[in-house]
Amino acid sequence: MRACCPSWAALGGLGGRLAGYTGNFLGWRAAFLLGGIAALLAVLLSLRALPLAGPAPRTAGMTCAASPPLTLIIAGFFILFVSVGMFDLLPYRLGAAPFNLPPLLGDLVYLVFVPATFTGVVAGRAIDRFGRRAVILATAVADVSLMLVGLIPSLGALALAAAAAICGTVSLHVAHSGAAAAYGRATVGRYLAAYYVGGAMAAPLVAASYLRWGWPGVVLPLCGTVLVVAALAAARESVEL
Helix, strand or coil, rough: CCEEEEEEEEHHHHHHHHHHHHHHHHHHHHHHHHHHHHHHHHHHHHHHCCCCCCCCCCCCCCCCCCCCCCCHHHHHHHHHHHHHHHHHHHHHHHHCCCCCCCCCHHHHHHHHHHHHHHHHHHHHHHHHCCCCHHHHHHHHHHHHHHHHHHCCCCCHHHHHHHHHHHHHHHHHHHHHHHHHHCCCCHHHHHHHHHHHHHHHHHHHHHHHHHHHHHHHHHHHHHHHHHHHHHHHHCCCCCCCC
């Protein structure tokens, strides 16, 4: 189960781009209509698949879960920050020199969301075999290395950096959401709140950095953000991961 939500989130990001194309070719009314139908279908499928009953009441003798480490919640703040920061500014990079791509061609980079839909499954299996800390640290090394490649003025290099950003986000989210679930639903709620607040803050902060320092002002801060997540994971006790 832990791999499903992040994988579908990546697929949803790709679907968002497709909805934009629907608006270009069929008009905004058709785009809203199709988007509404898709959202309704998603809700109906969720109602059939998700357990909607509340948790069983606690009985005498049951103990509460241990308090979650603060580093787990803080890490959630930085994870979505990376992919939002990358994909909000990537169209500007592709539209600028030396690429000067029109939006329709530049948006093809969002095809990297396709492999990201499988990353959750791979990460989940790796966690079962090697543990969360190992997966988090390995993801961070691969993520930072490939995003740095994106500093090279090449379309292939940018595609690798974009794939690293979204796949890294999915992998880190699988590891951390699973860890949060071990502490109960309230902890999952706190983690997800931090996760989405961090993602919302990425757009204005990374945009300001891009205006000041250009594309390195996007890549380098995002690499630093991934390293913060890795450092927080390394600081936690192995029993918590």
